[in-house]
Amino acid sequence: MFLALREMSRARVRFGLLICAVGLLVFLILTQQAIQGGLITGFVGALRQQSAPVLVYSVDGERTLQGSVIDPGLEAKIRGVGGVAEAGWVGQSTFTVRVDGGAESDAALIGYEHSGLGDPSRLSSGRRPVGPTEVVGSAADFTVGSRVRIVPSGPAGATSPVFTVVGLVKDAQIQVTPTLFVPWAGYEAAVKAANPDATTVLPSVIAARPTSGVSDTELVRRINAASPDADALTRSQAASDTPGVAQVQQSFQLIFLLYGLVVPLVTGLFFLIITFQKAAALTLLRAIGARSGALVRSLLVQVVLVVGGGIVIGIALFAPLTLIQLGAITIRFDPGAVLFWSVGLLVLGVASALVAARRVLAIDPLEATTGGGGL
């Protein structure tokens, strides 16, 4: 510890620059991790937040709410599957709306037939709707009391429903669009206002709940076995299997893999270089009786201090970023992700210093008699 701290205090600029470099990399990693989380939440947050444990799409819908349509025949087959305790309609469409009389914008409406099957699992504020003109909105886009008017198509002056936001739910967008959860009657009215020619409003998916003793995955298996046209998914599968989500995750994972290589490479090379540079001093220490293990410990203390310092700087830079909204994407401070990366980078940093540690272990104290570096 004495040697490690003394060396760092006498080479503040050198170690300080490395700590800052690691800090910037940590900042980039945490920011990208948060962007990935925010992006995916923006895509499929509503699916995660809705209450139905099982969602049944039509195969033709390719696992998108808006592309899926359940016809009455398929609905009957789904309802007839053993193990279905309760089933209800869930529809989703995107509409042009005016919020509080403002400019036109887009909003996604998710209509649900039964409470507990497609409405939000829990609200972050406000209350649940008690009538067809009350809605729960995504917290990032609406406030309680906002009035949302569906812009009707057809002749000027046509009537259209006006919804009042009575509750909010966090992380509940779909397709990175402001999202409203509305009882089925309200949803049906909105669809007909936007498309006056529509005679029947069909559900996008069937939300289902298994009977006691039947797991969600077992119900999924039974429904898929009952009809080749049904594509049942659990709530988490529906979110993760939405087209585009896996590709986004893979892209970010590739970026994280690169960071996971860059951080230990930077620290590993740095410590290898300074181990070479101070080879003569290390040889002298070995000659006067320092154990090689003590010198390796000193090296590892420096690695932990450098990576640890970098993590602290990275978190300090990242934390203020989580207080702002990045367009439609919410950047969250996720303690789990921060802890994961902190521990991971520390382990990688220590592992990267093993090459330098091997060099230290290979020092021959006899080299001190020749003035050689021993490396």
Added chain:
Amino acid sequence: MTTLAESASTTGHALEMRAITKIYRVADDEVVALDHVDLTVASDEIVALVGPSGSGKTTLCSIAGGLLSPTNGSVAVAGQEISGYSGRQLTEFRRASVGFVFQTVNLIPFLTARENLLVVDEIGPRLGRVARDRADQLLEELGLTDRASNLPAQLSGGQKQRVAIGRALMNDPSLVLFDEPTSALDSSLGDQVVRLIRDEMKARGTAAIIVTHDDRITHYADRTVNIEDGRIAE
């Protein structure tokens, strides 16, 4: 029959080497660096070890200091038989029982003069305040009190050697090994340093071996030992 360690202990010798042979293997060849060398150094004796390059001076010194193990023979330092020691035991022996002043690199560049002395305490069981007091006392004796906070780069050649001598004395060794201590100094400074070595060793009653090419050093030594082709020349 008494062992070498018992003999050294009873006779009060700082160093007793018997029939030391060191053979280096280079590819398929064997190079005999030391050939049945016997050397005894009394507990307060200063021995100048003189000989041409490649004669085996540094090898002999390295074996006496536990930096190298002999191929054959026995070595006892202050009654401690070290020729059979493992690498770990030799490390501990070097830390506790001998002092070194090397020819070239002697100081840790990122430690101050005082810290270069205290590092001896840091690499072993720590004595804390006792070690700090000893470091301050040595610096004072060596005339380096006002240089205690200086880094090696801020010290002159003579001051660096004095710090190295202080470091070599920090562990209160039975034997101090000096390898060409004046080779990087001009004649005046070299003379000062050798006198300092003699004064410090005699004041402490500590034995020393000074490996040198410099004939002037032999005047300060109690005895001069010549070595040639790996053998002590009588």
